Amino acid sequence: xxxxxxxxxxxxxxxxxxxxxxxxxxxxxxxxxxxxxxxxxxxxxxxxxxxxxxxxxxxxxxxxxxxxxxxxxxxxxxxxxxxxxxxxxxxxxxxxxxxxxxxxxxxxxxxxxxxxxxxxxxxxxxxxxxxxxxxxxxxxxxxxxxxxxxxxxxxxxxxxxxxxxxxxxxxxxxxxxxxxxxxxxxxxxxxxxxxxxxxxxxxxxxxxxxxxxxxxxxxxxxxxxxxxxxxxxxxxxxxxxxxxxxxxxxxxxxxxxxxxxxxxxxxxxxxxxxxxxxxxxxxxxxxxxxxxxxxxxxxxxxxxxxxxxxxxxxxxxx
Amino acid sequence: xxxxxxxxxxxxxxxxxxxxxxxxxxxxxxxxxxxxxxxxxxxxxxxxxxxxxxxxxxxxxxxxxxxxxxxxxxxxxxxxxxxxxxxxxxxxxxxxxxxxxxxxxxxxxxxxxxxxxxxxxxxxxxxxxxxxxxxxxxxxxxxxxxxxxxxxxxxxxxxxxxxxxxxxxxxxxxxxxxxxxxxxxxxxxxxxxxxxxxxxxxxxxxxxxxxxxxxxxxxxxxxxxxxxxxxxxxxxxxxxxxxxxxxxxxxxxxxxxxxxxxxxxxxxxxxxxxxxxxxxxxxxxxxxxxxxxxxxxxxxxxxxxxxxxxxxxxxxxxxxxxxxxxxxxxxxxxxx
Amino acid sequence: xxxxxxxxxxxxxxxxxxxxxxxxxxxxxxxxxxxxxxxxxxxxxxxxxxxxxxxxxxxxxxxxxxxxxxxxxxxxxxxxxxxxxxxxxxxxxxxxxxxxxxxxxxxxxxxxxxxxxxxxxxxxxxxxxxxxxxxxxxxxxxxxxxxxxxxxxxxxxxxxxxxxxxxxxxxxxxxxxxxxxxxxxxxxxxxxxxxxxxxxxxxxxxxxxxxxxxxxxxxxxxxxxxxxxxxxxxxxxxxxxxxxxxxxxxxxxxxxxxxxxxxxxxxxxxxx
Ligand SMILES: Cc1cc2nc3c(=O)[nH]c(=O)nc-3n(C[C@H](O)[C@H](O)[C@H](O)COP(=O)(O)OP(=O)(O)OC[C@H]3O[C@@H](n4cnc5c(N)ncnc54)[C@H](O)[C@@H]3O)c2cc1C
Ligand code: SF4
Ligand code: SF4
Ligand code: SF4
Ligand code: SF4
Ligand code: SF4
Ligand code: FES
Numbered sequence: 001x002x003x004x005x006x007x008x009x010x011x012x013x014x015x016x017x018x019x020x021x022x023x024x025x026x027x028x029x030x031x032x033x034x035x036x037x038x039x040x041x042x043x044x045x046x047x048x049x050x051x052x053x054x055x056x057x058x059x060x061x062x063x064x065x066x067x068x069x070x071x072x073x074x075x076x077x078x079x080x081x082x083x084x085x086x087x088x089x090x091x092x093x094x095x096x097x098x099x100x101x102x103x104x105x106x107x108x109x110x111x112x113x114x115x116x117x118x119x120x121x122x123x124x125x126x127x128x129x130x131x132x133x134x135x136x137x138x139x140x141x142x143x144x145x146x147x148x149x150x151x152x153x154x155x156x157x158x159x160x161x162x163x164x165x166x167x168x169x170x171x172x173x174x175x176x177x178x179x180x181x182x183x184x185x186x187x188x189x190x191x192x193x194x195x196x197x198x199x200x201x202x203x204x205x206x207x208x209x210x211x212x213x214x215x216x217x218x219x220x221x222x223x224x225x226x227x228x229x230x231x232x233x234x235x236x237x238x239x240x241x242x243x244x245x246x247x248x249x250x251x252x253x254x255x256x257x258x259x260x261x262x263x264x265x266x267x268x269x270x271x272x273x274x275x276x277x278x279x280x281x282x283x284x285x286x287x288x289x290x291x292x293x294x295x296x297x298x299x300x301x302x303x304x305x306x307x308x309x310x311x312x313x314x315x316x317x318x
Numbered sequence: 319x320x321x322x323x324x325x326x327x328x329x330x331x332x333x334x335x336x337x338x339x340x341x342x343x344x345x346x347x348x349x350x351x352x353x354x355x356x357x358x359x360x361x362x363x364x365x366x367x368x369x370x371x372x373x374x375x376x377x378x379x380x381x382x383x384x385x386x387x388x389x390x391x392x393x394x395x396x397x398x399x400x401x402x403x404x405x406x407x408x409x410x411x412x413x414x415x416x417x418x419x420x421x422x423x424x425x426x427x428x429x430x431x432x433x434x435x436x437x438x439x440x441x442x443x444x445x446x447x448x449x450x451x452x453x454x455x456x457x458x459x460x461x462x463x464x465x466x467x468x469x470x471x472x473x474x475x476x477x478x479x480x481x482x483x484x485x486x487x488x489x490x491x492x493x494x495x496x497x498x499x500x501x502x503x504x505x506x507x508x509x510x511x512x513x514x515x516x517x518x519x520x521x522x523x524x525x526x527x528x529x530x531x532x533x534x535x536x537x538x539x540x541x542x543x544x545x546x547x548x549x550x551x552x553x554x555x556x557x558x559x560x561x562x563x564x565x566x567x568x569x570x571x572x573x574x575x576x577x578x579x580x581x582x583x584x585x586x587x588x589x590x591x592x593x594x595x596x597x598x599x600x601x602x603x604x605x606x607x608x609x610x611x612x613x614x615x616x617x618x619x620x621x622x623x624x625x626x627x628x629x630x631x632x633x634x635x636x637x638x639x640x641x642x643x644x645x646x647x648x649x650x651x652x653x654x
Numbered sequence: 655x656x657x658x659x660x661x662x663x664x665x666x667x668x669x670x671x672x673x674x675x676x677x678x679x680x681x682x683x684x685x686x687x688x689x690x691x692x693x694x695x696x697x698x699x700x701x702x703x704x705x706x707x708x709x710x711x712x713x714x715x716x717x718x719x720x721x722x723x724x725x726x727x728x729x730x731x732x733x734x735x736x737x738x739x740x741x742x743x744x745x746x747x748x749x750x751x752x753x754x755x756x757x758x759x760x761x762x763x764x765x766x767x768x769x770x771x772x773x774x775x776x777x778x779x780x781x782x783x784x785x786x787x788x789x790x791x792x793x794x795x796x797x798x799x800x801x802x803x804x805x806x807x808x809x810x811x812x813x814x815x816x817x818x819x820x821x822x823x824x825x826x827x828x829x830x831x832x833x834x835x836x837x838x839x840x841x842x843x844x845x846x847x848x849x850x851x852x853x854x855x856x857x858x859x860x861x862x863x864x865x866x867x868x869x870x871x872x873x874x875x876x877x878x879x880x881x882x883x884x885x886x887x888x889x890x891x892x893x894x895x896x897x898x899x900x901x902x903x904x905x906x907x908x909x910x911x912x913x914x915x916x917x918x919x920x921x922x923x924x925x926x
Binding site for chain 3: 382383385387389390391392393394396422423426427428429430431432536562563564565566567568570575577579582584589590591592593594596598599604608611612615616619620
């Protein structure tokens, strides 16, 4: 069977049995094999049901906000989860010592909707092998290009493993440099076409806040998007633009590119393009090679006394 | 019962569109949505549009009234009457959801006037189902793929068109306006096929005596465990064709303003936050429990029907896969 | 008629009760008033700010304008506190059920109020005192944080004590100034007074925490669950059973409440 999964179950089971964590966050069985669900094991029995396969999609980092209140939690972390944890720690919302990280080497998660559409029938299993993905169906195994099967966020991923872990399930994979092809293509459009692109997408926004509530960077105790004095509760296109500007600006420089906002969005709004536009600008304007990885000196959240533009308050030059 | 050829659909919508705003399913960025119809291609291969019928009859936000003037001279104007509209392409589950919302909003001591007006200005042309989607489970919730509740006209997909049948007087009127496009139906085969359609997912779920079995289940530890994965967003309630919770709020600029009503969800953490900071449901466990008990227990108690029509939207779209089918499956195991 | 559309009303008078409670005397511009019973509420709105559910503290049988006593706690209540006589507000109602005083003929009445919770009780007390002979003994127990936080001072100090066989018992959490009365939390004070449950109905209103302990005290004193009547407060938006906001289990406070007997309360999930 699945050796990685067996190993994870045993690591999580021991952590729980030894009382080193009070809860282990991973994936568990869902409605169908292609939809494992976020899973919160409290004992060895529940750890024995942990799932680890290419269908494990949902981002897990944000759950640490709720689940570390009662004691240390264990978590199985892909690169995106690891960066999310780093974000929560950097923002002082979660203590690093409250989390036990089991690092994995992720080869990309299969999007269950894409898989079903491609296969044209229920999909029971998946294997990611380099540039192809093999899907198991009742009618046998079918192969598809990786770029058609994986979650959007995985196609752009440069972080298959977390940067730190307390133990490794397997040899971590090295990180790469993020590319911003989608943003570059969008930048080439004229302003009218860009407006039409965003208007078409944002028109669909439900204002369900699934994007915000998925996000490890949207971790404020009280969110300005909930405050009617900042953002009216009306739901016209102009309000949607305001919502999305605000959300994107508030995570600019802090977004870890985990892509969970876009995965969570029920109406397919390409939120990552907004996030990546900021990343790309930060990379180019501030010479930060990996703008999505939490930095010692955050490009937009750090003040240096010898900043050529000075400090706004009391600065005569402004 | 009449037969309409598939090719006549644009003519039908065009004719009805002379008197009303028409909505029809359209494909956009790979999604099918009910959209204002201006002659564009009408999507046919979809299970359920992403947006349910709810939003067209019970909009996400709508004006209750407008006010002008200052502290001492103030005048109100009620929101103007809605324009007539025709909605083609919703499914029977959605229409049944609309019927349930109508029960809540129109029955009892008070009548929700905003909903009544818009419902009466709307003609619902429902397309019954010949093929279930992977997440459809209508039959488990007492809804059939040929359910007529909430519809004005039923369209039963046939080989080269639709069997068409009016359900209400409003539907009858609509069909009269397009009588030229309709021929006598050869048989009722297409309708029968919809009525008999098997819904595999529903067959795996047991909803027998559910309300009675949920009695005393309020304090069960199940709720805390299942709620852990919930993210307290609005996806499930906003996509759901039966969720009807709203907030009322004012917006104003200078001496003019509007009072609006808009969707809300009992899953948001501040849904019950009161002045002074008291919140009767601060924990996810309490909110998730309210959502499912409302649909499975309180709604049957108050309205004689489940607050879920099995449309499958929360199943497909909940970002944490915390949906009705998951809960019904779990309940099948944990309930006595 | 759209039940969500209020009638425009004029603030005729504003009576400061305490540092953060004011009573607003309000007259609907067209109808002058509407029929209501003790315990019912209305949605009061400040246009551009919003609406708040407020108990009607006046007594319908007296045929005067509507009165609302409002504690300043947030946006709408804050805006009301900024208003002046002559300003326009919106009023819609009456909403909710009322105190079941049809069943109370011949019985002793015990009212237990805390802070602004006296507002709905005031409507009831004045109603009952206007038909004094219908009831047995009447006792009014009322407490607030400090002597300055007691509402309706004219009534609790002068009007009510003068009525035959009416006892008014005041207490404060913390005394100051020249306060000569009791210093105790309402539930403790009530237990010390030790009213007899015999032939008595107890009605209690106040902050949730006070209600919780008062219910326990009444039980201790021997009151049966169906002899105790109270009110619940839950967040509200529509007031007419449509917005789905105010449910406790399958009950909606705006329709099935706010008045409940302790017996009914015990049937509900403890989530309020
Ligand atoms: C049946 C009932 C009777 C009441 N009677 C009185 C009374 O006589 N006097 C009085 O001062 N207060 C009363 N309240 C409480 C009063 O409704 C709230 O204090 C008020 O709504 C707060 O509004 P706000 O805008 O100032 O506060 P915000 O915190 O700004 O509230 C925003 C909105 O939330 C809702 N809301 C917030 N808190 C409450 C709450 N506790 N109850 C209901 N809705 C709330 C309202 O719609 C309000 O407009 C009563 C509440 C209920 C349910
Ligand atoms: S904005 Fe999106 S991609 Fe960035 S951290 Fe938040 S969820 Fe992840
Ligand atoms: S998740 Fe999507 S639909 Fe929901 S608020 Fe975010 S962008 Fe809008
Ligand atoms: S159940 Fe799912 S869709 Fe509903 S609030 Fe929770 S996470 Fe969001
Ligand atoms: S609860 Fe889910 S399946 Fe049921 S009607 Fe609502 S969205 Fe559809
Ligand atoms: S489930 Fe929640 S949001 Fe939906 S109708 Fe019920 S209370 Fe309202
Ligand atoms: S306040 Fe809207 S349902 Fe009770």
